[in-house]
Structure formats: C-alpha cells, structure tokens
Amino acid sequence: MKILVIGSGAREHALVWRLAQEADVICAPGNPGIEDEVECFAVAAVDTPGLIALAREQAVDLVVYGPEDPLILGGADAFRAAGFAVFGPGSAGAQLEGSKAFSKEFMVSAGIPTATHESFVDAQTAIEYARIRFADGYGVVVKASGNALGKGVIVCEDIFEAEDAIQRIMVDRIFGDAGAEIVIEDRLDGREFSLFTLISDNYAASLPIARDYKRIGTGDSGPNTGGMGSFSPDASITPDLLHEVEERIIRPTVVELHRRGLPYRGNLFTGVMLHKGRPHCLEFNVRFGDPETQSLMARIRGGFAAALYAAAVGEAIPPVEFSDDAAVTVVLASAGYPGEYTRGKRIEVGPVGENVKLFHAGTTVVDGWLVTNGGRVMSVTATGETVEAARFAAYQAVSSVRFEGMQYRSDIAESI
Ligand code: AMP
Ligand code: GLY
Secondary structure (H helix, E strand, O other): OEEEEEEOOHHHHHHHHHHOOOOEEEEEEOOHHHHOOOEEOOOOOOOHHHHHHHHHHOOOOEEEEOOOHHHHOOHHHHHHHOOOOEEOOOHHHHHHHHOHHHHHHHHHHHOOOOOOEEEEOOHHHHHHHHHHHHHOOOOEEEEEOOOOOOOOEEEEOOHHHHHHHHHHHHHOOOOHHHHOOEEEEEOOOEEEEEEEEEEEOOEEEEOOOEEEOOEEEOOOEEEEOOOOEEEEOOOOOOHHHHHHHHHHHHHHHHHHHHHOOOOOEEEEEEEEEEEOOEEEEEEEEOOOOOOHHHHHHHHEEEOHHHHHHHHHOOOOOOOOEEOOOEEEEEEEEOOOOOOOOOOOOEOEEOOOOOOEEEEEOOEEEEOOEEEEOOOEEEEEEEEEOOHHHHHHHHHHHHOOEEOOOOEOOOOOOOOO
16 A cells, blocks of 8 residues: 655645555655655645646555645545545545534534633624623633634633733734634643544544643743654543543544535644543644654554545545553654754754654755754654653653754643
8 A cells, every 4th residue: 555645844744654565655845854754745735736747647546645724725625535545534524624613513512512702703792701600700711713723722710811812813913814703712621632533424433542741841830832752552541531532522523524524634643631620622633633643653563554544535444553552742842943943953862762753844954054043943752661751762762852942842642
C-alpha cells in the first residue's frame, strides 16, 4: 500500500514515521525531519489540485490528511471526487471543528453533555449575556467560532476579562474572521484529556487516551498554545469513565452524524473535561491532535495503516495494536511563542537514546544548518515501561537539544 501524508508538523512527522513501518509512504510538503524518513514533495497542504496531481503520478492508494484547514476547505471532497481513498472528513463533517457554533449546536441536539452556551454575532449582546452569567454565579469562556489554530479560546476570571475578550475577538479581530461569530460558554473545571476515535461512517474505534498540556508555562500558567506536551496512557482515566465517554459522547456523535447525513471518514478528536467527575465534551477536532499523536504513534505496534485504510473506504475498522509501554512528549518552542516568536536560530542536536524520537515541526535548513522556523520547533518523544521512566528519558533527551531562546515546560507528565 502506498500512502500520501499531507502536512508539515511534528504530528505529520509522527504519522509518517509510524506508517512507514507498515507501508510505502510519501509526504507533502513535509519538513527536514520527515525528509529523513521518506520522500517529500514541495506541494502545499492547501494546494488540492497540486496534491491530486501528485497522488495520481505516484499512484497512491490512501491519502491521509494531517491539518484541519484543508479539510475545512474541502480538500478531502476533491480527492474523493477524483477517486481516491481519503482519511479525513469532507468539508461538511469538518464543520465540527471549523465552526464552534455549529459543533455546540450539534452536541446539544445529540444530547451530548457539554457546557451551556450561546452564540453571538454582535458584541454588545454578547457582553450582556456574559454579565448575566457572572451575575448568576458562573464563570465564562469566550471562543472565536471559526478556526484559530487552537488559540481562539479565552478562559475569563471575571466580567472585565470577558468584556475585554469579546472586544478583542469580535471588534479588534485578533483571530481575524474566525472572530466574526463567538461562542460564550460556562466555565467548567476538572481534569482534561483527549480521545481520538477513528470513524468509518457507522463504525467507530477509539485509540488509548492521551493527555495534553495546553498552557505555555510550567504549572499551567500563561496563555493557551497548540499544545506543549503529552503523555499516554493515563491510568487515572478508569475503564468505567471511558465507557461513559463512549456511551454519552462518541456513540451519540456517530448517530447524529448519520441522522444529519454527514458522512465521516477520519479521526474525531474529542476534548473531554471531567467536570464534577462526569465527562463533558469541550470541543471536537476533525484531525489528530498535536502533540498527543506523537505519544500515541510511539506506542503503536501494528495495524495502523490497515485501520486508516478501512476508515477511508467505509469498512469496519480492524484493531490497532498498542504496546503497554508509556510515552511522554515534550514540545520545544521558540522564544516568544505563542505570541510573536523568533526564527532562524541554529539548532544543535546531540545523541539521544534508542527509545527517543525527535519529531520536527518548525524547522528548516539554511546553508546546510538546521534552524528554527516556527513557534513549536520540535517534539521530543520517549517511551518507557512506566510514565515516570518515559518522562525521565524525554527530559534527558531535551537536554541534548539546544537553540537560542528554547522554551519548554518542565512538568509534562509530572503530577498525574
Ligand atoms: P477548545 O479549543 O474549545 O478545546 O479550548 C481550548 C482549551 O480551553 C481547552 O482545552 C480547555 O483547557 C479550555 N476550555 C475550553 N472550554 C472550556 C470550558 N467550557 N471550561 C473551562 N475550560 C475550557
Ligand atoms: N493538542 C491539541 C490540539 O491538537 O488541538
């Protein structure tokens, strides 16, 4: 089987690395790390005609999308119309991520437990709603409805922060057009985890739980990022809880997709929060998560390519085999991230252990030197018999990588 993986981040590096152990893989556009694994082609992830031409020329059997933006724009639809098997939903299903207003409405009509919310296209009405929620004793979270690369969510401590968030998202448009509509929802509180479910029309198969660290700073301080680290498995999420997530969130989602006539073949990423001990759905994404994917790929033993292919062609999904080992991923980011960040800093990489993998994200090669070229630069993923052993190995490997201004969290997988 020949697979084309689309994308250029550490998530795609991890997908390529895993899939290449099971199949023949090419990537577009890739990055310097992915180029060390497989052949890469300089076609952008949103250049759908260019990608289809490449897939024809290379006679690929399966197309796997990494990022969400080309899915929201209909990339998978175009590939399907051209006769390819594609892992990734069409633009209609991708609205589960492309529009938070749509996805909240979807959750409510499917009876999925989620925070109470309202959607707004007018700032003044939104501010009045936030005032009422605070007066009634709730906290609020203000979310840009459109796609804002995981950063369009502001958790507000008081009404002043909420008013400021509404002003900045809707009026100042700090997230661009993604902020034309906003969702305001009640603030929930509790442990969070990510569940990935491979969906093949009416079949669904969840992968093991991974946990993600969203805030930039150690101890969960500072603004949200795309994700600063992850680990898997998470023993604190019991089989009973998982069963409840499957029954109350995943199964109703598959039923609702079917009821609405929304074909879905790809990964559904459910962000879950245990509010008052019960699972609530915070969000859906229509792609694999970054950096959860890095930890999950390191734990797979086999069957991944076959599972993605089955989902892409609407067949029952065969089981993916996971090892009992744990994996921990620490993200290395540029100075300034998630705000304005530096680029072009030379990266030095020393020797790392056999159980360690460096997945590239924002890197490029200039004059023969590997340099930084993005906010999240690299993911350091290590495996071990326990989460503690994997954590130790990951941080040991972190100390083998250097670039000016490198920042990372020192508490990934620490207090679990
Ligand atoms: P989202 O992109 O919707 O998952 O939001 C990003 C992050 O914001 C989540 O991972 C949570 O940490 C936080 N968040 C989102 N919605 C809520 C909520 N209703 N209550 C508390 N925190 C939230
Ligand atoms: N790690 C969270 C995300 O990929 O959105």
